[in-house]
Amino acid sequence: MNLKGQVAVITGGAAGIGKAIATRLAHDGASVVIADINAELAEVTATELKGFGIQTDVTQSASVNQLVEKVTTDLGRLDILVNNAGIHIQKLATDLSDDDWDAIQNTNARGCFYACRAAARVMMAQDSGRIINIITRLGGNPFSSAYIASKSAIWGLTQCLALELAPYNVTVNAVAPGHIGVGTGMEKWFRAKAELLGQDWQTFEANVLKTIPLGRWCSPEDVAAMVAFVVSDEASFITGESFNVTGGWTGYGTTPPRQAKGSL
Numbered sequence: 001m002n003l004k005g006q007v008a009v010i011t012g013g014a015a016g017i018g019k020a021i022a023t024r025l026a027h028d029g030a031s032v033v034i035a036d037i038n039a040e041l042a043e044v045t046a047t048e049l050k051g052f053g054i055q056t057d058v059t060q061s062a063s064v065n066q067l068v069e070k071v072t073t074d075l076g077r078l079d080i081l082v083n084n085a086g087i088h089i090q091k092l093a094t095d096l097s098d099d100d101w102d103a104i105q106n107t108n109a110r111g112c113f114y115a116c117r118a119a120a121r122v123m124m125a126q127d128s129g130r131i132i133n134i135i136t137r138l139g140g141n142p143f144s145s146a147y148i149a150s151k152s153a154i155w156g157l158t159q160c161l162a163l164e165l166a167p168y169n170v171t172v173n174a175v176a177p178g179h180i181g182v183g184t185g186m187e188k189w190f191r192a193k194a195e196l197l198g199q200d201w202q203t204f205e206a207n208v209l210k211t212i213p214l215g216r217w218c219s220p221e222d223v224a225a226m227v228a229f230v231v232s233d234e235a236s237f238i239t240g241e242s243f244n245v246t247g248g249w250t251g252y253g254t255t256p257p258r259q260a261k262g263s264l
């Protein structure tokens with residue numbers, strides 16, 4: 001894909017899937033901006049990719065607005081926004097506190113809205129742009145009600161924005177990663193599930209893989225490849241869509257509902 005001359009902002013781009021997306025977009029020629037709450041790691045990743053690190057807390061609209069202003073002032077444009085920053089708190093719904101619910105909605109749904117709103121204003125003026133929202137495969141999943149609710153909100157936002165921004169040649173799509181077992185922030189939740197089910201990691205992994213038709217874990221690079229396609233010229237006629245990168249997995253996650261009794 002040729003992204004030469006394009007400026008891409010990746011929220012939560014310092015680590016995990018976001019870093020893989022930033023790496024891929026930089027490889028394809030874009031100037032990448034790592035917008036992460038972790039300033040130190042944002043700088044390390046930005047240096048590695050010859051990009052720019054800007055500390056950003058997506059839960060704060062002022063922080064997000066400053067990010068977009070700095071990018072447009074310093075780099076002159078904003079072509080690609082990847083809303084990747086996200087958190088998960090894995091609990092039964094009956095164990096979720098008010099603060100748990102707010103933390104998840106604020107980072108995932110509110111943060112995505114703030115960034116879409118700020119970037120869309122710039123992209124409308126440019127008469128071009130690509131917004132990619134990282135969600136998850138939507139559906140029932142024990143221990144994930146607040147998380148799935150936040151990602152469902154993003155999916156609703158994606159579909160509405162796609163219509164509102166289409167007249168300005170801005171496309172808005174969602175990408176839904178499958179299970180990524182190691183090397184991302186989600187790893188601790190998979191390990192907790194293995195423990196909950198009384199399984200050692202090898203047994204748990206074998207059981208997870210049985211639910212994935214293509215027979216392996218999703219990798220951050222699999223997700224990055226889909227993002228690279230959706231932001232490319234090849235995808236200029238695609239908007240308001242969601243793309244699962246799940247190896248064919250369609251089930252309810254890694255914890256059978258009856259075994260979800262009890263709490264993590």
Ligand SMILES: NC(=O)c1ccc[n+]([C@@H]2O[C@H](COP(=O)([O-])OP(=O)(O)OC[C@H]3O[C@@H](n4cnc5c(N)ncnc54)[C@H](O)[C@@H]3O)[C@@H](O)[C@H]2O)c1
Binds near residue numbers: 038
């Ligand atoms: N890993 C998986 O299996 C998986 C599966 C489906 C969807 N996802 C989604 O992919 C995205 C990335 O997940 P990951 O597993 O790579 O996570 P991760 O924890 O490895 O990385 C998340 C990054 O976001 C940053 N971040 C957190 N809060 C922030 C905030 N308020 N403002 C700015 N940056 C913030 C973190 O510092 C970190 O660098 C998330 O939206 C997640 O919901 C992950």
